[in-house]
Amino acid sequence: MVAVMAKKVLVTEKLAEAGLDILRSKGYEVDVLLELDPEGLVDAIPAYDALIVRSATKVTREVIEAAANLRVIGRAGVGIDNVDVEAATERGVIVCNAPTSNIVSAAEQTMCLMLACARKTPQAVASMKDGKWERSKFSGTELFEKTLAIFGLGRVGGLVAERARAFGMNLIGYDPYCSPERAEQLGVELYDNVDDIVPLADFITVHLPKTKETIGMFGPAQYAAMKDGVILVNTARGGIYNIESLADFVAAGKIGGAAIDVYEAEPCTESPLHEFDNVILTPHLGASTKEAQTRAGIQIAEYVSAGLEGSIVPTAVNMALVPPEIMDAVGPYVPACQLMGSMLAQIDGDIPQYLKLTAAGSLAGADPSILVAGTLGGILSYKNVAVTPVNAEAVAKRHGIKVETQSRPDAQGYASAVSVVADGTEISCTLADTAQVPRIVSLFGYQIDIAPASQSLIFEYVDAPGKIGTIGTILGSAGINITTMQVGMKEKEKNALVYMNVEGDVDDAIMGKLREGLGELKNLWYVKL
Numbered sequence: 001m002v003a004v005m006a007k008k009v010l011v012t013e014k015l016a017e018a019g020l021d022i023l024r025s026k027g028y029e030v031d032v033l034l035e036l037d038p039e040g041l042v043d044a045i046p047a048y049d050a051l052i053v054r055s056a057t058k059v060t061r062e063v064i065e066a067a068a069n070l071r072v073i074g075r076a077g078v079g080i081d082n083v084d085v086e087a088a089t090e091r092g093v094i095v096c097n098a099p100t101s102n103i104v105s106a107a108e109q110t111m112c113l114m115l116a117c118a119r120k121t122p123q124a125v126a127s128m129k130d131g132k133w134e135r136s137k138f139s140g141t142e143l144f145e146k147t148l149a150i151f152g153l154g155r156v157g158g159l160v161a162e163r164a165r166a167f168g169m170n171l172i173g174y175d176p177y178c179s180p181e182r183a184e185q186l187g188v189e190l191y192d193n194v195d196d197i198v199p200l201a202d203f204i205t206v207h208l209p210k211t212k213e214t215i216g217m218f219g220p221a222q223y224a225a226m227k228d229g230v231i232l233v234n235t236a237r238g239g240i241y242n243i244e245s246l247a248d249f250v251a252a253g254k255i256g257g258a259a260i261d262v263y264e265a266e267p268c269t270e271s272p273l274h275e276f277d278n279v280i281l282t283p284h285l286g287a288s289t290k291e292a293q294t295r296a297g298i299q300i301a302e303y304v305s306a307g308l309e310g311s312i313v314p315t316a317v318n319m320a321l322v323p324p325e326i327m328d329a330v331g332p333y334v335p336a337c338q339l340m341g342s343m344l345a346q347i348d349g350d351i352p353q354y355l356k357l358t359a360a361g362s363l364a365g366a367d368p369s370i371l372v373a374g375t376l377g378g379i380l381s382y383k384n385v386a387v388t389p390v391n392a393e394a395v396a397k398r399h400g401i402k403v404e405t406q407s408r409p410d411a412q413g414y415a416s417a418v419s420v421v422a423d424g425t426e427i428s429c430t431l432a433d434t435a436q437v438p439r440i441v442s443l444f445g446y447q448i449d450i451a452p453a454s455q456s457l458i459f460e461y462v463d464a465p466g467k468i469g470t471i472g473t474i475l476g477s478a479g480i481n482i483t484t485m486q487v488g489m490k491e492k493e494k495n496a497l498v499y500m501n502v503e504g505d506v507d508d509a510i511m512g513k514l515r516e517g518l519g520e521l522k523n524l525w526y527v528k529l
Ligand SMILES: NC(=O)c1ccc[n+]([C@@H]2O[C@H](COP(=O)([O-])OP(=O)(O)OC[C@H]3O[C@@H](n4cnc5c(N)ncnc54)[C@H](O)[C@@H]3O)[C@@H](O)[C@H]2O)c1
Pocket: 078, 079, 080, 099, 102, 103, 106, 151, 152, 153, 154, 155, 156, 157, 174, 175, 176, 177, 178, 207, 208, 209, 210, 211, 213, 214, 235, 236, 237, 261, 262, 284, 285, 286, 287, 288
């Protein structure tokens, strides 16, 4: 038996134990290395198949290019601005996140900061702990009937809207990608541009991704146009508010308060805002609850595992989304496609120029892209080329392989099957029983039914009595054990195909004896999977 190396997962930031347990229970070797600096990460990464990070690890192009074995980068949270997604896509590395794991926590942190800023709670606490009793100094303002402007009405922005409505706030919003129907459902009056909405708000909160458009969205012109005493909140990403000019407007008394959880450069231990009593600063705590971290750990462990297994990753940001019901049907066929690809490469001894994949039976009509990726991965595995659904098309093009896919309602007696033809060589697989074990049901047009093992011999010869006995004798005297065997016939040509799973290495000498002993042998292959 060839020993199968466990896939390795590197975790560089604190991940919930529940997530680590999932990865370990799936047989992955998990290393949690919390102290890696950027150079340390570049040095360590070549050994790993997957990397899991939160927001502090910068997964740069340099890291990705050093990552010879990397298949998946998992972000245990929402924002993926710390990952070079373009570099990952070029190398076929799936990037996925856990986009719903911490949104409730982020929305609650937003409400918490907004209330704390309005009621000066942290300042009052500090004063009390200083032994003082200063009631008039900490008089605040209510949220009730105030206008809250929400920038970004996605997952977190939507949850903030729901919560702010419960406080009796008037909601206005800016998000060019939000439909009027969603805004209406959230009770938010939508505005088309930033300049119109900014002067109307008593409170402003941003729930935007970090992009070229959102960085510096708020600067001197916007601050100057705001209501006097406005309170600003940011639990999204540092840099959306220009901090230097925000400090100027706080100092001038134009801005009544700010509550900031995120910073352009983190960790952030000093900034122009640190000196102001009416500015509350928290160290990126939006997602720091046990519930959010447990969800993020569990979700990212599942998605990273799916990526390592070659299944569709529902939250991948650099590959097309496939609905779960399609994924359930097609996903289990990925190992079968890898196996078929690997067999085709060994049988033909070369990279095919033409590949046709047919999804049959209940798979008919399903998106075959992960099956194509699996097959190409199998074909190119001996060339050490990484293929995932992320780069399958580009890889096929680079190797001059023309790929076609088709569907067929009839799976020749099976509920479902996938067949692959590579430059005229045909092979079909179905999945058997609840364990979904791949079984070859057709090879070069011979009907067989066998689950291939890690080593197999495939014979094609003109049928005649005694051939199987000869094979048995030669293998037996070489100490090779036959574990399973299937015979397929082509009656018309009187040709037979024998597919035999064996134990023990078959060397050139044994292959020579088999060729010699079998006489009219058309083909003989020794395949290792
Ligand atoms: N502080 C934390 O720990 C924490 C936790 C969770 C999320 N976050 C951050 O919060 C932000 C929002 O997360 P989400 O899950 O709601 O994301 P989301 O993708 O669901 O929502 C983002 C919204 O922003 C809108 N948008 C994009 N570009 C825009 C633009 N130029 N102008 C206006 N609107 C624009 C989108 O249409 C979308 O509705 C992200 O930056 C995320 O990383 C922070």
